[in-house]
Amino acid sequence: MTMKFSVIIPLYNKEKYIASAIWSILDQTYQDFEIIVVDDGSTDKSVCVVENINDTRIKLIKQKNCGVSCARNTGINNAVGDYLLFLDGDDIYLPNALEHFSFLIEKFPDNGYYCSNYYRVRDGHKTPAIDVSRILGKKFEYGVVDNFFYIAAYHPGSFPCHASTFCIERKSLLISELTFPNGVTHTEDVYFCSLLAMKFRPVFSRECIHEYNLNTEANSRNTRPTNERFIIEELRKYVDTIPWLKHFLAKNIIHLLYNCLEFGDQVNFYKHKKEPMFSYGYMLSSYKIHFLVLKFLPFKLLRKLYLIKLGRKN
Known part of the structure; x- marks a missing residue:
């Protein structure tokens, strides 16, 4: 049938x-x-x-x-x-x-x-x-x-x-x-x-x-990883052949950095900021602002501000 x-x-x-x-x-x-x-x-x-x-x-x-x-x-x-x-x-x-x-x-x-x-x-x-x-x-x-x-x-x-x-x-x-x-x-x-x-x-x-x-x-957000983001690792191999894919993965790096802030993972936060695709040139729309904030503000201040945004105490 x-x-x-x-x-x-x-x-x-x-x-x-x-x-x-x-x-x-x-x-x-x-x-x-x-x-x-x-x-x-x-x-x-x-x-x-x-x-x-x-x-x-x-x-x-x-x-x-x-x-x-x-x-x-x-x-x-x-x-x-x-x-x-x-x-x-x-x-x-x-x-x-x-x-x-x-x-x-x-x-x-x-x-x-x-x-x-x-x-x-x-x-x-x-x-x-x-x-x-x-x-x-x-x-x-x-x-x-x-x-x-x-x-x-x-x-x-x-x-x-x-x-x-x-x-x-x-x-x-x-x-x-x-x-x-x-x-x-x-x-x-x-x-x-x-x-x-x-x-x-x-x-x-x-x-x-x-x-x-x-x-x-x-x-619930409590299972979101901070060490890696599956989609970034798996799609990295296609970035030179698929239009706009680098920009999409750059956005995912932004979200991964926010996961690190939420869970206090300073080590992985600074590791991910070294990603070549974590670049202002790959950011579109409001992600340009997110990039500048994450790039230049210190981790402790960023974490405090982000937890306030989420309605949580440090």
Whole structure:
């Protein structure tokens, strides 16, 4: 049996949120889909919640805990839909998400990779993650983007897509042999989306089709690394061949330096500042200001100011 979409949900201890995630799919205006929930060894009642939702389109797969990338890859291997989507278990799709992806596929059938804007939700307030008018112009609605990494490098704290805001043709993905990086839990989705952007010509839409919940326990910052940032190390090899990639990785160095400030890692802070891509010439938009602040202010003062910004005491 074939169908248009397979929506893959990696699940690990999302008891409070998983029902909302699943129902956001079941309530779609476009109904040709299957849902593949991959339980990655949850220790709470997440599985019971899924099993209590009575819909034959839900396929529940249980496996030992091996990480979110492994769970997503398991979903890929078990999907039958023509196109794959990935929804985190504590986020939701807006009702028109699948309908909008179907529209983009119809408009650009040969591209295979489709991304859309999304809302960042904090304390009940939601704002579009990407200021499309500022970067691509007020008239841009949707289309092929050849400056994917320019968008990624320009806009603070966002990316043209992440795990829950893109759609990929299953056949093309299998041919490409690209997978989520097993064992990686931070920036793994951005890395995967970056590989797709280098392999396919991405289509991007300003339409917000997803709500990214910043207030859940799963979005805690306490696991962010300070010694390295996976995406920097892995994409470094492509910087001389992919336009704007150096600028995007420079932005990631900025975020890595802020991780060091947050967790008091002075040694790695000064190590990362020696990175060749930590350069004013690679900074776009407000990152030029971030660069100057991080470059010239001392670590102790920076850390104190940053913790005040985060609402924490030193």
